[in-house]
Amino acid sequence: MEESDLKGKAYLAGWIPWRIKRYKLFAFATFFTLLLPWIVIDGNHFFLFSFDKLKLHLMFVQFDMQELYLMPFLLLILFMFIFGITVLGGRVFCGWLCPQTIFRTIFRDLVETKWLKLRKRIKNKQIEPDYSTTENKIKRVVALLIATVFAFIAASDLMWFFVPPEDFMVYVLHPSQHPVLMGFIAWTMIFLVYDIVFLQESFCANVCPYSRVQSVLYDEDTIMAIYNPNRGGEIYDEHRIKKFSTQKSLLSVNPMAECTTCESCVTVCPTHIDIRKGLQLECINCLECVDACTEVMGKLGKPSLVEWSSEKETLYRKGKTHYLRPKIIAYIVILIITVGIMVVMGSKKEHMLLNINKENRLFGIKHIDENTTRVDNAYTILLQNTLNEEHEYYFDVIAPAAMQGKIKIAVPAEPFKVKPGVVKKKIIVLYTDEILVNDKNKDTVVPITIHAYAVDDKKKIVIDKESTFTFPRADLLKEKQEED
Numbered sequence: 001m002e003e004s005d006l007k008g009k010a011y012l013a014g015w016i017p018w019r020i021k022r023y024k025l026f027a028f029a030t031f032f033t034l035l036l037p038w039i040v041i042d043g044n045h046f047f048l049f050s051f052d053k054l055k056l057h058l059m060f061v062q063f064d065m066q067e068l069y070l071m072p073f074l075l076l077i078l079f080m081f082i083f084g085i086t087v088l089g090g091r092v093f094c095g096w097l098c099p100q101t102i103f104r105t106i107f108r109d110l111v112e113t114k115w116l117k118l119r120k121r122i123k124n125k126q127i128e129p130d131y132s133t134t135e136n137k138i139k140r141v142v143a144l145l146i147a148t149v150f151a152f153i154a155a156s157d158l159m160w161f162f163v164p165p166e167d168f169m170v171y172v173l174h175p176s177q178h179p180v181l182m183g184f185i186a187w188t189m190i191f192l193v194y195d196i197v198f199l200q201e202s203f204c205a206n207v208c209p210y211s212r213v214q215s216v217l218y219d220e221d222t223i224m225a226i227y228n229p230n231r232g233g234e235i236y237d238e239h240r241i242k243k244f245s246t247q248k249s250l251l252s253v254n255p256m257a258e259c260t261t262c263e264s265c266v267t268v269c270p271t272h273i274d275i276r277k278g279l280q281l282e283c284i285n286c287l288e289c290v291d292a293c294t295e296v297m298g299k300l301g302k303p304s305l306v307e308w309s310s311e312k313e314t315l316y317r318k319g320k321t322h323y324l325r326p327k328i329i330a331y332i333v334i335l336i337i338t339v340g341i342m343v344v345m346g347s348k349k350e351h352m353l354l355n356i357n358k359e360n361r362l363f364g365i366k367h368i369d370e371n372t373t374r375v376d377n378a379y380t381i382l383l384q385n386t387l388n389e390e391h392e393y394y395f396d397v398i399a400p401a402a403m404q405g406k407i408k409i410a411v412p413a414e415p416f417k418v419k420p421g422v423v424k425k426k427i428i429v430l431y432t433d434e435i436l437v438n439d440k441n442k443d444t445v446v447p448i449t450i451h452a453y454a455v456d457d458k459k460k461i462v463i464d465k466e467s468t469f470t471f472p473r474a475d476l477l478k479e480k481q482e483e484d
């Protein structure tokens, strides 16, 4: 074995390509995304935005549609996370977690290359399969069928975040009764097959809006796949507009340049760009070019010319990349604050919802005996059980201290049951047999609190609502006594 081979072997010993690490992450992300909708705790999912049941499940807590105040926080967290990660690591989300990249990698590297041998090598993504032979035409149909199966699984998985999987399985067995759901699945599948098989990485470069905004978020500390022209030599002219007639001619201009012009970094690129031209919109930070050059240069006992680094460190040689810079700290602080607010608001979730409307008739007066006149007020309530089990509900009336215990419940006389998710309408009547106020000039509006609760959990399932009890002026009471 030649000395250079030995040197290369030693240099690459223990090296694990980024590609292998990405495959592992893809496998984990796929498994996790397929499993997550099936994990249920106390009847609640991690994330479910159910349109047919009008419920939001978030972190295994169920919210009603009236409680969607958490959604803006969720969106804010999502955007802050993606923006922050872009400032830090460029399009790292695209190359490492984006479903489009995962689908494409599975289809291109596993199905087309490993299983069907339509493509020759994972390391050369520039050569499209040759479909002129009958064998390859058949293989193409097989690939399409496999992509359709994948698309069905992916479309179903997507729907499980909007239709609980336990219901989904019942619905798909009766497709004619659920045309909207079937339509969504069909359109998602059509889009996915078109995207995976035909559109390919053009989606990342031309369709995905994220590719347009990400470049404005970059700064010179943003880490990305970056070619080191200081070592490798400029392959393109200094304005990076005009390509040299051949790369060899450039190397002859600069004999110290280390780039071998093997173009391994170019042929491996899934978005068909040449990283040696510098930062480009199409680059998804998959780091396959870093792997390719690590292997080439490693064999020569040298570090890769394409690095996962920042322009500051590799291009401008201005020192080490500054990770914890003010922008990144600001994103982290906003994220922590938003998550904190969301957790606090989520923990104050109401386990029941109550709406109280006082009836138009202000009060009723009934003569009981010569010393007692009863005054009642009626209310319509809408009580919603937002939990997953049936509960029995009742309520107390809290009056001002001087009237405590004097306003009582006439109707309903007993607790009533409400099924999970159901909104129950009830008439309640409060009364008093006492003279609450002796005002000769006007009716008195007494502020009260309706304290509603579930009989089996008076501590947790409670809600207080403010209302009023109207007590008539003295002459009206007297009139009624005299009438009767």
Ligand code: SF4
Residues within 6 Å of the ligand: 227, 232, 258, 259, 260, 261, 262, 263, 264, 265, 266, 276, 292, 293, 296, 297, 305, 306
């Ligand atoms: S893989 Fe490395 S050595 Fe080969 S062309 Fe690319 S930068 Fe040059």
Ligand code: SF4
Residues within 6 Å of the ligand: 225, 268, 269, 270, 271, 272, 273, 274, 275, 282, 283, 284, 285, 286, 287, 288, 289, 290
């Ligand atoms: S240049 Fe191509 S291979 Fe390199 S990270 Fe960007 S997309 Fe991946």
